[in-house]
Amino acid sequence: MGISFDRADAALLALLQHDSSRSIAELAADAGLSPSSCQRRIKALEAAGVIEGYHARLDPVRIGLDLQALVEISLTSQNRDVLERFEAAVMRYDEILECDLMAGHADYVLRIAARDLRHFDDIHRNCLSQLPEVAAMRTYFAIRTIKRWSGYPVR
Known part of the structure; x- marks a missing residue:
């Protein structure tokens, strides 16, 4: 069951999926939010289970799994x-x-x-x-x- 979110949440989710290692300040600027609003939204998305975690995506070939x-x-x-x-x-x-x-x-x-x-x-x-x-x-x-x-x- 999906939850509804607004454009700012969608922008944050897209940005985080692309690169979750960016700072709150960078994410906020790209999403058009203040850093405090950005952080609150991310915490709310985590609490709602929309964001399940943060991971490094590895290149399987470069780690020997060809x-x-x-x-x-x-x-x-x-x-x-x-x-x-x-x-x-x-x-x-x-x-x-x-x-x-x-x-x-x-x-x-x-x-x-x-x-x-x-x-x-x-x-x-x-x-x-x-x-x-x-x-x-x-x-x-x-x-x-x-x-x-x-x-x-x-x-």
């Missing part, structure tokens, strides 16, 4: 207990960067980053193959990233 994989997972059933067991297991593996419950052919799609195919094989053997209730797994390797996610469109 291989990006999307893994479709189909489970043995759609039983609630099966879904919950699978989701709990996913949370135990740092190698699984993202996990989305899907509508359509696959039940879940996982995002994995690895150094190379040998590293992915290790992740497959020691992580993916350990996930419970998996009936089928289909892996896609990204050749090249065309557009990286850089934030939600905020209006």
Whole structure:
């Protein structure tokens, strides 16, 4: 459920998504706000859960994770207990960067980053193959990233 916010909030959210390391004074100037108003708005957006946190976005290639994989997972059933067991297991593996419950052919799609195919094989053997209730797994390797996610469109 989304909350409503005004243009100044939208401007702040866009600015923070682009570069959250900027000072309050810089953010305020670019959003057309006073520094105190800017800080109050940011605190309110944090308290409302709109801003979940602040993170550094790393370049996976520069940290040695050259291989990006999307893994479709189909489970043995759609039983609630099966879904919950699978989701709990996913949370135990740092190698699984993202996990989305899907509508359509696959039940879940996982995002994995690895150094190379040998590293992915290790992740497959020691992580993916350990996930419970998996009936089928289909892996896609990204050749090249065309557009990286850089934030939600905020209006």
